[in-house]
Amino acid sequence: MDLAAARRLVRIIRAPAPIVAAGSGGFRLDDAAVDALAERLLEGGGGPAGPLNSAAALVAAVEQWARRALDGMVAAGVPAARLEPLLRGALVESRLREADPDASVFSAVRRAHETLEAAGAVPAELAEPVARAVASADARGLVLLLAPALCGLDGRDLVGRLNLSLPREPQAVSPDWFGAHARADRPTQYWLYGAPRGSGLFLVLASRRCAWARCADCALHRLGFRDGVGSPELVAQMEHVAADSLTGPERAEVSEVFLSNNGSVLDAGSFPEPALLYGCTRLARLLPALERVVLETRAEFVTDDALRRVQAALNEGEREVTVDLAVGVEIFDSSLRNRRFHKGLGNGGLRRLIETAAAANAGLWLYFMYKPLPGMDDVAARGDIERAAAWLDTMAARTGVPITLYLNPTYVPAGTELHEAFLAGAYTPPRLADVKRCVAALRRDHIRVRVGLTDEGLAVPGGGFVAPGEEALVAELRRFNRLQTFAV
Secondary structure, three states, rough: OOOHHHHHHHHHHHHOOOOOOOOOOOOOOOOHHHHHHHHHHHHHOOOOOOOOOHHHHHHHHHHHHHHHHHHHHHOOOOOOOOHHHHHHHHHHHHHHHHOOOOOOOHHHHHHHHHHHHHOOEEEHHHHHHHHHHOOOOHHHHHHHHHHHHOOOOHHHHHHOOOOOOOOOOOOOOOOOHHHHHHHHHHHEEEEEEEEEEEEEEEEOOOOOOOOOOOOOOOOOHHHHEEOOOOHHHHHHHHHHHHHHHHHHHHHHEEEEEEEOOOOOOOOOOOHHHHHHEEEEEEEEOOOOOEEEEEEOHHHHHHHHHHHHHHHHOOOOOOOEEEEEEEEEEEEEOHHHHHHHHHOOOOOHHHHHHHHHHHHHHHEEEEEEEEEEOOOOOOOHHHHHHHHHHHHHHHHHHHOOOOEEEEEOOOOOEEHHHHHHHOOOOOOOOOOOHHHHOOOHHHOOOOOOEEEOOOOOHHHHHOOOOOOOHHHHHHHHHEEEHHHHHOOO
């Protein structure tokens, strides 16, 4: 955690927000010791107590704040004493992640779980879902599961009282995690992200794996079942998040839902159409501010009829909800895209996709990768993306399709050709500073640009694109995503 992240953390723990109800005035975070620590930290740290921007000192400060917050909650009559160690760990985890998305002290939550398990406090019927939450470092999920069983409390009410908001980064999963813990009635991952208005809800649903599964750098097909998943289970996954996991205020903020299955949700062979249509209808009814649903798919599954049926399902409610399509192009050079990356998408198919979107009044999110191949340097990577931006801008102007160029810095997933090159020293992941320079050159008149900032939990050690100390650059690119300020 760098000093900028540490300063954000201090602002969080010093904020006079009413985190829990403790009397008519709320609970104010005005602990003198925390204030003193904050002042010294903002001045640069140091002194007899050691460097105050160290992880240990920050964790200690937030631990002290969390103890006081929970004391106030118990004093206000909330019967949460049995969950106190878990809640304290979850509070520490959430506040550190709020200051620095890459920070994690989930060990505190894990220890609290081990204590509860050793005492026989975890009901047998919850053993599997609790193990699943622990394995994916899902502190909020643990609270939702255990609050009713151990304290008789509504889990959503409790996470709302403690401001344990749904994370803005995906839960930690891997192919091994999927093999051990995936369930047909629970999504693989879900998280919130910044949308033009309110929040977006990203849902990665667990279904039959991607039927193509040939793209050179992709390991996402390993986060799917070999066999099919039925429509009732897939709808249950969406209901679990929208109806059972989000708090009321979170539901009210969701204006956009991104539906993924790490493949193609329009492929009826992996994602039955009845599940998609009924799920879209349910999401439109459960999320009162919903304006847009984004469907992740391969281009060959996009048809006029399929889009009409999805649009009709979304519009069964009282308001209009638009449909966007998220499609991976990955590389603009069609020869590299298909001969080396094995994407299976020709230029004709890309044009047909844009024309079909135009006829359906659908928007497009087109994914491109920055530096996706061994031997591709930053000059070549940037040139490919700039040519893509120019062509997409022309197509957007010609067809009227709202197009977003979604630029994903490449990470190295295990078990891929890229991983072999990485191990042999023939590939180095991109640096965010180079991605930033590329983004600054992408301003066009008719397209938007967004930058992907997650490795989806699949990068091998050293194979990610965020280097230590680059937290401020990540925050800068997140601001760009919201504001489209190309002078990054």
